[in-house]
Amino acid sequence: MHKHRELTNEQFENMGFLVLITVLAMLCRFLLFPFESGDYHQFLQGWYAALKDNGGFAAVGMNIGDYMPTYLYLLAGFTYFPVSGLVAIKLVSSLADIALAYYVMKTVRLKFEDPLYGVMAYAVALFLPSVVLNSAVWGQCDAIFTAALVACVYYFMVDKEYQAVAAYAIAFIFKLQAVFLAPFLLLLLIKRRVKISTFLIIPFVYLLAVLPAMFLGRSMKELLTVYFSQAGQYKMIAMFLPNLYTWLPEDTPEYISAAAVMFAGALTVTALFYLYKKKFVFTDELFVTMALFFALFLPFILPHMHERYFYLADILAVIFAFYFPKMLYVPVVTVLSSTYAVCHNLFNTDFFSVQLLAVIMLFILIQVARHAVRLIDLQSGQVPG
Incomplete structure (x- = not known):
């Protein structure tokens, strides 16, 4: 009692x-x-x-x-x-x-x-x-x-x-x-953790x-193509998000943007193929790590990304820190980088190189990727516990 x-x-x-x-x-x-x-x-x-x-x-x-x-x-x-x-x-x-x-x-x-x-x-x-x-x-x-x-x-x-x-x-x-x-869900599909019919x-x-x-009264054609209309709205290849394209000028030709999308697609397919070939069981720790990896990975390798597009990564990084307290630097750096990018838009904040910030975010992305691989290898006994 x-x-x-x-x-x-x-x-x-x-x-x-x-x-x-x-x-x-x-x-x-x-x-x-x-x-x-x-x-x-x-x-x-x-x-x-x-x-x-x-x-x-x-x-x-x-x-x-x-x-x-x-x-x-x-x-x-x-x-x-x-x-x-x-x-x-x-x-x-x-x-x-x-x-x-x-x-x-x-x-x-x-x-x-x-x-x-x-x-x-x-x-x-x-x-x-x-x-x-x-x-x-x-x-x-x-x-x-x-x-x-x-x-x-x-x-x-x-x-x-x-x-x-x-x-x-x-x-x-x-x-x-x-x-x-989306790649996170695709990974679950190819690993048979979710049925393809569920995606209906x-x-x-x-x-x-x-x-x-x-x-x-709105046209069904308009409603079904909202996202296609959005896709071509912004021409700047990098919109101050610290990612792969911050070194390129604002007037980068459209064909480079198209090539960048193909490059991002190739990298995503490569990552998924690597994970598909690896033998592992999805644990809670892997779910959190994989979700964070893709939330960082996609905005980092895609062109035309807005300042706030690490928002999802910010949130997942907070959860990640509770699962892996020794990697607290991941949410700290991610949130500070994201906040700086947002403040640039809102308040014209400009005291730190966005190119350097992109390098720092690349380091964070690599650390999360390495952590995911280590979790997978631990399951197969390739890494000592």
């Missing part, structure tokens, strides 16, 4: 801390809401105004913005409340931060019997600089698709492949950047997501 009371008290204390840290995180964000980014003035403000002026949900049938209509559904819901567009846009993203932190907590809890570690992970995720800046300052919605991708990894770790693929599908109907984790969930969820906008 006494033991049960102690457990209940511990749960109550943890819940109290979660509520307190959530309230503090939201208050912190509310204080930052007045900041108006360039993206808000150039895109988001106009999108929200168009939704509000044309009947809220009724307006999602219009060709507003270049995002999937799923994001517009969320914004349209807030047009019925007495809040400004700036607050509504940032509130959507800030609420998604909570969902993101929740799945970070659940993933970390798989590692530890003591729930305290999960609670700590929740707090870290909510106050991560790149997370706070993304939602409360920039007004971006990367927390939505990233929360779904972390949920995807979590559900694979607990052997729930349908929920995992459904979570991936939800990420995909919000942002094309969900493809950063993705087009099914996509169709469900666009149907409301179609019924309200």
